[in-house]
Amino acid sequence: MKLRFFVMLLAGVFFTSHVYASKKNSNQVYMYGVAASFNDSTVYxxxxxxxxxxxxxxxxxxxxxxxxxxxxxxxLAKLGFSHATCITTYSDNRKDIEKKYLKTKKKYTTVKGKGKDKNHYTVKYITSSGFAYKPIVPDEQEIEKANKKANKKKARKQKQGE
Incomplete structure (x- = not known):
């Protein structure tokens, strides 16, 4: 009886994690990038x-x-802006990424201080026609490794819940 329960539990964990993995892995994602250098006041x-x-x-x-x-x-290195520190921000929700984008952009475009102070950053924009992110997909071994890790994690959580 315990063996049957264990096999059913294991099958359930495998099935739910597999469904979860296939649902979660290949997604539509929104992203933007910001690049700055400590040697320059230009921000992309x-x-x-x-x-x-x-x-x-x-x-x-x-x-x-x-x-x-x-x-x-x-x-950016091809454009001559070497030694840039780049940050890529992503979200699966368009509204969330727009909020993050505006918040980050505000940090570099808002004039701080009183009246005569000016912003110290030169902001440049890179259009999608100039630069586009290319998706990075893991190989089969990485996918299998991630699924095993998720299965172990779910099994541990279910075991702790008993």
Missing amino acids: FTDIQQLSSAWIDHEGFLYSRDNYSYQLKDY
């Missing part, structure tokens, strides 16, 4: 871009998110 903003095949892991993180920032950094 990309447009908000929509990626239809971005990969989100089980914990809600964008797979290989640092490589999206490197895509922007490489693009």
Whole structure:
């Protein structure tokens, strides 16, 4: 009886995590990038871009998110803006990403201080026709590894709940 229960529990965990994985992995994501340098007062903003095949892991993180920032950094290096620090922000909700975009943009475009103080940043915009993020999809081993990790995590949670 315990064996049957254990097998059913394991099958349920596998099925729900597999459904969760397939539902969560390939998503539509909105993202934008910001690039700045400590050596320069120029700040670059990309447009908000929509990626239809971005990969989100089980914990809600964008797979290989640092490589999206490197895509922007490489693009700017080709333009002669080397040593840029790039940040890529993402969300699966268009309204959320627009709020984040406006908040970040406000930090660099708002004039601070009284009357005569001016903004110290030169803001430049990169259009989607100039630069577009390319989706990064994990290989089969990475997907399998992520699914195993999610299965173990779910099994632990269910075991603690008993």
